[in-house]
Amino acid sequence: MTISHKKQIANHMKNIIFAIFIFTSALCNAQNYSFVPDSLRLISYEELMKNPPSNVGLVYYENGTPTTLKEVIPLVMQKKLTPQMFVDKDGNHKILVVVKAEVKTENISIAYEGMPEKLKKLGYSFGNSKSDTIVLITQGGPFPKLFTDEVKAIFKDNGGIDENKYFIINSHQAQTIEPQMMLEEEMSFEQAKMLGIKTSEMLNELVSYFKSENKKVFIVGISYGCFAAQDYISKFGNIADGYLLMVGRLDIAEDIWRAYSEGIDAAFEEDAVSTKVEQKAEDLMMINSHKIAAAYGYKRYSELLKNTDLSNLIYYHALKDSNVGKLTTDEIDFLKTKGANIVAFDDVHTAWRKHLKKALELLLAK
DSSP, X not given: OOHHHHHHHHHHXXXXXXXXXXXXXXXXXXXXXXXXXXXXEEOOHHHHHHSOOSOOSEEEETTSOBOOHHHHHHHHHTTSEEEEEEEOTXXXXXEEEEEEOOOOOOOOOOOOTTOOHHHHTTEEEEEOTXXXXXXXXXXXXXXXXXXXXXXXXXXXXXXXXXXXXXXXXXXXXXXXXXXXXXXXXXXXXXXXXXXXXXXXXXXXXXXXXXXXXXXXXXEEEETHHHHHHXXXXXXXXXXXXXXXXXXXXXXXXXXXXXXXXXXXXXXEOTTSSSEEEXXXXXXHHHHHHHHHHHHHHXXXXXXXXXXXXXXXXXXXXXXXXXXXOOOOHHHHHHHHHTTOEEEEESSOXXXXXXXXXXXHHHXXXX
């Protein structure tokens, strides 16, 4: 196995572990486990998000039974288990313990007076509902859960967004409305395409409603959400007042989306250009996540958007992006001809958080 391949596997593992933890906005209180040495400590959610692990040596159920990441990931995603991460004195991630989750009903809705109930169900909101400016987020993933407290923390702490000045909404995606689609059985690529269509339509419903309320609407698309925002523009036109798209692609490499369409793991090499197709993902959620991503990835947005003015669009891309790759010269040239503002940063896919504050300042200055 080459060093490059090992790094790819480590990055893939890091993404999976990050996905596990982003499903819980606060980790449980520490308990005394006989199988966890006293020298290790439980870390907070905030501490974990600053440095997601690339691997975990040991995984246990709370009764001390050894298990594996593969086994517990689906249960964490379904909120049946809650993860706890223990680190040593140097901050190295040593032991993951999963405990039975507390059952609680999360009432997710958009808190906006006078909004039709059907539309209120299409997202999670925070901030000032009386604001003239709506920030409409379409999250990364695709995951089966809509982020609530998690996205609020990221946009406040990393993004520095002013809750008193803006009304912020994380919009549902088709698979967050129907999470069982990702968790119960393997879907077909055609089913995945239908989910993509539904996600774009839901985004359009929200944009159209708030524009009818005479609001300024800004769309922020992150990773998978970047593709969703592009698809929305290609289908419904450039209706929003501005767009911030981060770590996505207009025309992702064909061998990547074709692999994803079959649930196969694939990624980019360190140069963020060369591709590596591996084998079918091991867990069901990742198989379906790949297929849903491919349902946008197979499209060529430089062709679909060729007649669209994109002068109100900001596009951030990572030069070391092993997830989606960096923008090609052709993609950059296309965006320039459409008037978009392109910003490159010399880092990896998940480093978009470091640039969120500046990116939001650029967007909201429009």
